[in-house]
Amino acid sequence: MDLKRVGNQTVAFTSPPVILASYSVVGPMEGRGPLGKTFDKVWQDNINGEKSWELAESKLLQEAMQGAVEQAGIPLSDVDYMLAGDLLNQIISSNFAARKLALPFIGLYGACSTMALGMAVGSMLIDGGFASHVLVGVSSHHDSAERQYRLPTEQGSQRSLSAQWTVTGAGSVLLGQSVTGPRITAATLGRVLDYGETDVGNMGAAMAPAVADTLLNHFQDLQRQPGDYSLIASGDLGMVGADLTKEVMLRSGMSLGSEYTDCGLMIYDKSQDVHAGASGCGCSAVVFAGNIMQRLKAGSLKRVLLVGSGALHSPISSLQGESVPGIGHAVVIEG
Amino acid sequence: MFLFQMIIPAFLVGGVICVIGQLLMDLTKPSFTPAHVLVTFVTGGAILGALGWYKPLIEIGGAGASVPLSGFGYSLAKGAMDAVSREGLMGALSGGVAATAVGIAAAVLFGYLVSIAFNPKG
Amino acid sequence: MSQNMRPPTLKITPEEYKDLSTKLTPKPTVVKNCIWAFFVGGLICAIGQVIINLFVAGGLNPTQASTAATALLIFLGALLTGLGIYDEIGKYAGAGSVVPVTGFANSIVSPALEFKREGYVMGVGARLFTIAGPVLVYGIATSIVVGIIYYFLH
Structure with a gap:
């Protein structure tokens, strides 16, 4: 059998999966940024009526993943696997979004690399013949990440100049087979x-x-x-x-x-x-x-x-x- | 104007004490957080108080020395020493907390009430 | 770093990387931070002094006035934290807003506020002491040691 593996760490797909649709949902601060117009949906505030920031993050992810499926115009039940991950302990944002979507679920953890990881694994599933549609999505939320990793958001302290700001947002892509598309x-x-x-x-x-x-x-x-x-x-x-x-x-x-x-x-x-x-x-x-x-x-x-x-x-x-x-x-x- | 008595010394002494805190934060490892700064100041204030070096600062700077957390440490140490003079060895255990009871109780009460009344803004 | 990695591998050692990273990482603006800390910290203490003066004028003795002023400042620090203002001050003031007793109040309220959704016992109740706990532990323990040493010296 021909290996699809090339060199040390790379796989080259023989029938490359197509990105059928993509969808992004972000918080208000991201919406005000230079890329504001490129996002599919911008929330008016960081919590959007949810009970906690963690649930808000999960909602972001759910909206992004559903958005991608809707945009592709296929029924949710056509999705073979949902691949998702996030930063919170035990990837609860993904678990709770998966509870809503009720698809066969593979939870991933690669911290902030999870989107690329999900796209790679999803492509392997499709090119390997294990699935025809794979839904990949990840999320992060500034306030849920801050309190897990750093300090309470209301604490008056200085962030170091090398510190980065956790994005409030979720992105999703639907992978499948098609003749056109990236x-x-x-x-x-x-x-x-x-x-x-x-x-x-x-x-x-x-x-x-x-x-x-x-x-x-x-x-x-x-x-x-x-x-x-x-x-x-x-x-x-x-x-x-x-x-x-x-x-x-x-x-x-x-x-x-x-x-x-x-x-x-x-x-x-x-x-x-x-x-x-x-x-x-x-x-x-x-x-x-x-x-x-x-x-x-x-x-x-x-x-x-x-x-x-x-x-x-x-x-x-x-x-x-x-x-x-x-x-x-x-x-x-x-x- | 009695209201403005001592405010310039308070401003100067308080400012300098805060600058020491800022240098501690900026010049040490990043893992030295505000919590470490507060612990350092309360412990430092207690030790300086015990050595008799913090009292002059209070006399010169008034609130400038009592409002920073090192002033809380000083009150703890002073309370313990005063109580030892009055009551003997048991005073070492009771004196610090007794002298700062108002502050501790206020912190617990107001902290609790505000936490209940407000939601975090993020 | 594992020795059995397949090549190609990075041509930089952890020591060289540390130097490079130190060079490319921006340093804190110490002078600017200190000026902010000085003015904001000084201002909070000056306000404290005015409050003490008010209480003295109201008939309290200096020690009582200082204690009452501390309680009032704790209240103000807690309130400004609840209103979402104290963290905005802290962004600029750094230690100027951490070191005064208002910063102690901020360190009590901010975790409790944030963990309210985890309930009133394990959320608010426990988190009030996330930072206040260590401060009290080290402060009180030091005072006890000081008291004991004082007892044996006198």
Whole structure:
């Protein structure tokens, strides 16, 4: 049997799954940002009438996933698997959204890399012949993440300049088979790297080596160069992480040019005072489901490399002084 | 104007004490959170109080030295020492809490009431 | 870092990466932060002094006035936290709003407020002491040690 595996860490799909539909739902602050118009739905406030921020996050995810299915125009019951993940303990946002959708459910945890991970695994399920429709979605919520990972939101304290702002939002894509539409042609799953960063206010620095490692292997596995892509977008490295990635890549013999950007630098503008940029599962998910998908469909982007970046720590491991392991997962989408 | 008595010394001494806190936050590791700052100040105030070094600050700065949390630490230590003078060894256990009971009770009461009355804005 | 990773691997050691990361990470604006902390912290203490003066004028002795002022400041800090104002001040003031007793009130209310949805016992009740707990533990323990040493010295 022919392996679909190429090189170290990459899979190349023989019948590439198509992104049938994508949908994004965000909070008010994201709606006011530079990408505001690219989102399908903008909430008026952060809680939208739910009882708690956790339930609000789950609602975001549910709306995004249902939105993608509706946009594709297929009945929900045609979906074979729902793949979802988020940042909260025991991925409750996803579990509760799955309770509403009642589809066969695979919960994923890759921290903020989960969107890319879900798209990779979903594509494997379809290309492998295990499913005809796979629904992928992730969510994050600023207030639920802050209180789990950092400090209460009402506490008067300063965020460090390298800190990033967790996106309130959820993005979803529906994968299937079709003759037209953006296709996922390859995926490179990353390995966990830890270069010893312990500062939870500097996630970008913790994740950058893992992203660079995934990029390096991706290019070698497929014998490609960064210039072969019209866009290389890392998940949520922010200002510090994006600079570090470029520098680490350069030292490893590969230079990222103007095609490289970071989703964390796209969502907010300077006046929104978020310091080093955006983060959270929702960050790369809503940028991809909104802005990037629109440009792929319009033909202004031909081949995109989305590299989700995840910080695989927990509040407990940080209190115990453990450094923050990072991961990067890459998927290739061609318009 | 009696109302404005001491306010300039209070402003200066209080400001300087807060600057010390800011330096602690900015120049130490990021894991040194506001909680660590508060614990450092209350403990530091108690130790300085025991050594007799905090009392002059209160005399010079008034509220500038009593309002920062180091002033709470000073009251705890002073309360314990005063009670030891009055009641002997048991005073060491009762004196600190007794001297600061109003503050502690106010913090619990107002903290509870506000938490019940308001919802977090995020 | 595992030694048996398949090549290619990054050509940078953790030590080199630490240096690079330190270079590219923005430093806190210490001078600006300290100026903010000085003015806001000083202002809160000056307000405290005015309150003390008021209580003295109202007939309390200086110690009582100081205690009453502390209670009032705690109330104000708690109220401003509930109204969602204190964290906005804290963004600029840093330690200037953490160190005064109003910051202690803020550290009591903010977790309790946030965890209200987890119930009145394990939510509000327990979380009131997330930060106040350690402060009381170390403050009271130090005062007891001070008292005992004082007893044996005198």
